[in-house]
Amino acid sequence: MALNAGDQIPELKVTPDKYLPHRYAGASGDFNPIHIDDELAKAVGLPRNILHGLYSMGLVAKANAAVADGDPRALKRLSVQMRGMGVPEAEIVVTGTVKSADGDRVVVDTVAQQGETTLIKNAEAELQL
Amino acid sequence: MALKTEAVGKEWPSTTYQVGREKIKEYANALGIDNPVHHDVEAARAAGFRDVVAPPMFAVVYSSPALGPAILDPEVEMNFAAMVHGGQEFAWDEPACSGDEITTSTKCLSIEERDGKGFYVFETNSVNQDGAQVARGTWTLIVRGV
Numbered sequence: 001m002a003l004n005a006g007d008q009i010p011e012l013k014v015t016p017d018k019y020l021p022h023r024y025a026g027a028s029g030d031f032n033p034i035h036i037d038d039e040l041a042k043a044v045g046l047p048r049n050i051l052h053g054l055y056s057m058g059l060v061a062k063a064n065a066a067v068a069d070g071d072p073r074a075l076k077r078l079s080v081q082m083r084g085m086g087v088p089e090a091e092i093v094v095t096g097t098v099k100s101a102d103g104d105r106v107v108v109d110t111v112a113q114q115g116e117t118t119l120i121k122n123a124e125a126e127l128q129l
Numbered sequence: 130m131a132l133k134t135e136a137v138g139k140e141w142p143s144t145t146y147q148v149g150r151e152k153i154k155e156y157a158n159a160l161g162i163d164n165p166v167h168h169d170v171e172a173a174r175a176a177g178f179r180d181v182v183a184p185p186m187f188a189v190v191y192s193s194p195a196l197g198p199a200i201l202d203p204e205v206e207m208n209f210a211a212m213v214h215g216g217q218e219f220a221w222d223e224p225a226c227s228g229d230e231i232t233t234s235t236k237c238l239s240i241e242e243r244d245g246k247g248f249y250v251f252e253t254n255s256v257n258q259d260g261a262q263v264a265r266g267t268w269t270l271i272v273r274g275v
Binding site (some may be wrong): 073 | 190215
């Protein structure tokens with residue numbers, strides 16, 4: 001796929017189900033109770049159990065890899081700032097705009113949004129296509 | 130209260146993680162990544178990989194065990210109850226494949242106070258069994274109300 005500055009990458013839409021944080025906890029090894037225990041999360045002042053920030057970053061990586069048909073070698077660098085807290089059972093939309101394209105080296109500015117909440121911003125992905 | 134900064138520059142003993150096919154599949158399934166190179170050894174080999182290959186962000190799986198001793202270190206004195214993961218960067222080189230043994234070391238890059246928050250930055254560096262660079266991670270952990 002030939003990309004130029006200003007181009008959009010294909011949008012990724014995902015609605016993590018109620019048990020996604022449990023599956024991600026198992027897959028990643030991060031069993032912090034704020035992600036998997038709704039009661040505890042509420043007791044410490046959160047709206048409910050929240051998504052892992054690194055899960056949301058994983059979606060940003062997936063959206064960028066899709067530019068290279070999912071080739072795991074394409075993504076050379078990904079830098080993100082984690083902002084709002086994500087929750088299960090609500091749609092996440094990952095969008096990206098090509099910031100620069102120098103031959104087959106492409107830099108994409110990516111955002112992960114869930115309703116009014118920005119989960120990840122200033123995400124910069126460097127792809128070797 | 131001033132932040133303790135003695136740990137800046139400190140390095141911790143490395144950890145080694147053995148990458149396995151089922152663990153890669155479990156991670157890919159959690160993220161809904163269905164590219165067969167993450168699920169099927171024949172597909173992975175046909176695409177030029179030694180074995181089933183991990184998605185890039187699988188880096189958290191093999192590198193985060195090395196971070197544990199650093200953030201638990203009394204010299205770092207981090208207040209977990211008020212900690213959030215504020216930023217993350219990974220830079221990738223050699224892909225991680227099933228069968229790889231990946232060794233990760235951790236170093237504290239900086240501890241700084243800004244706007245009443247403590248910013249703790251750690252670097253993890255991961256190499257495989259052949260000594261090839263696999264991934265470098267930069268972890269920014271923010272503690273409120275320091």
